[in-house]
Amino acid sequence: MDVTPILGNLNDAQREAVTAPSMPVLVLAGAGSGKTRVLTHRIAWLVGVEDVSYHSILAVTFTNKAAAEMRGRIESLLETPASSMWVGTFHGLAHRLLRRHWQEAGLPQSFQILDADDQLRVIRRLIREMELDESRWVPKDVRGFINRNKDDGLRPADLEGEDDPTQRQYVHLYDVYQRHCDANGLVDFAELLLRAYELWRDNEDLLNHYRQRFRYVLVDEFQDTNVIQYRWLRLLAGRGGQPFVVGDDDQSIYRWRGARIEHLHHYQKDFPDTKLVRLEQNYRSTASILGAANALIANNTSRLGKNLWTDGEDGEAIRIYAGFNERDEAQFVIGKIRDWSEQGNARQEAAILYRSNAQSRVFEEALINAAIPYRVYGGLRFFERAEIKDALAYLRLLVNRDDDNSFERVVNQPTRGIGARTMELLREYAQANTTSLWKSAGALIENGIRGRAGKSLFEFMRMIEEMDHQTRDLELFERVDIVINRSGLVAHYGKDPGEKGQARVENLEELVSAARGFMPDEQLELPPLDAFLAHAALESGDDQGDPWDDCVQLMTLHSAKGLEFPLVFLTGMEDGLFPHRLSTGDSKALEEERRLCYVGITRAMSQLYLTYAEQRRLHGMDSYGMPSRFISELPQELVEEVRPRVQVSRPVYRPRRGLPEAESPAGMRLGQRVRHGKFGDGVVLNYEGEGAHARLQVNFEQAGTKWLVMAYANLEVL
DNA sequence: TACTATTTAATTTTT
């Protein structure tokens, strides 16, 4: 076999990783160092040269996109279809296992996947049923608690023995939620992973089967694995296992989602005699940009250590611009983009990055004014849109009448006169008789609900039954088509005023197309509709369309990970915004912010601008910020200040004079004990601004830490 | 039951 396509064009480090002998391998792959390349070429090497069967390979990624890309690249490298190779996301693979071994996993055959939104609805409903105060037990917080623990592999039973009553209640809610899910065959994202782990842990035969099969395990973005994912991998690898993992501790930005950077450190202990390969040659950015990135990240502790280099040009200095305010900042950025575009470059090569989504607005306004096309990434993805979720709920009801979530979602959507009162009756009945809403509705129509509501309910049920029976033998897309029309969703959303309604109808029609083009995963052996529903939950649908439009790219730093652009603007570089104020407290969080900044800087190929605003309107009030501490961590010689306005220049890292070194707001000192009407007693941790506009950060004994506006908070000084 | 006014709180989001 000619190994040229597999090994040609690889540098020494890459080649060392790709051709490593059978042993655990940890590839520390810096930004832009050819990480994906190493992974795909490694698989090609195994199959093409070492004669490993695709069948024995398991490749794990974090996104569907990465998984699809990997399979595609390998197939084109080896020019053979790799259909027997398992490539997928952790969640996708876990899902596949659970479908295959649903009995061993203790699940009903037709279990449903709950996405984040569905999960929240379930939790909210349970909290209401338990008649708890929703402002005390915030559904989102409860969800966070549950998912955090599941990510760490903890079941309610593992959390017993809590003294703190608040914690005990959380554990109780987790327990109630889990029982509900188990009783109804519902599996949330975290549960997919945890169940798949337990499946192997508790079934030795099964585990051995998969250990036999997957002799070659490869993992991408290893720094993003959470506890349960890591345990799952370790279980599969077993003693003497030899996983090939690729990651970058400096690009770990999902700690708050359960990712544990420590796994990179544990790896070498858990798998003795690991071969460590560092990919440090960068093929993306100029030397100046890399110098800045290296210097910044050097401020973090406990790194595995890595220094990016390039044999390319130094390139231009990194430009810093201090805007008057956020509008001025946006104006500056847009001016530079216009220059860029006038020099004959594509707009899509320019990216405006920011810490939080809310910051996109001012750029959008300025871009609209300047008539420059742009695209904002993030936001709702296809399968998360309300109209799509409605349609999916109808489809779920066709599969399973007793799906209470879906029932609740669409019984009155579009409105058909089944209101809160009727639902109240249904829920009461369902709870009293431990049955589903659908069955309760049937029973209550017989006796209990009369009049308009009863009639509507009957009509609704008849419609579902009819849709099911009449479309049962049709193709999937035809069923979807009939459902979106007969349910009244198309007519309902079409009435929404303006383009919005138009867009929603188009989305519904797009769902029909998606169903038409849907290729079910054969290995799942599910009926088409069930497979489609699972697909919809696991693949939120990508949000990047119109690749032919030449648009400026706007996105958060998080969503920029993995991408690259010739021209990059890191905006809102102010302390409090970036690093975000909520992360400035503890050093772990701050280091993650720094990694985020590192990710941002390393997105840039040739030109990089950092901008900030001296005054920023945030949440409707003006605030003054200091330049981000990250700016001062960059080497002076690589940085150049842009100061077009006539103004006394001053080093950006020196604190500004005369700006509110914040006079403490009336009677409030750090450490001051205060009482709040709702949140109870707490201690002032921080403040900003002055007078009535001042904001205080208070750590409440019960409610935790909150930012409050002086004028509205009505705090009592204790 | 459906629409409108008021209140509330405000990172990041691979699945």
Added chain:
DNA sequence: TTAAATAGTA
């Protein structure tokens, strides 16, 4: 500021 969630009214 503004979006979303809730409370209040027709």
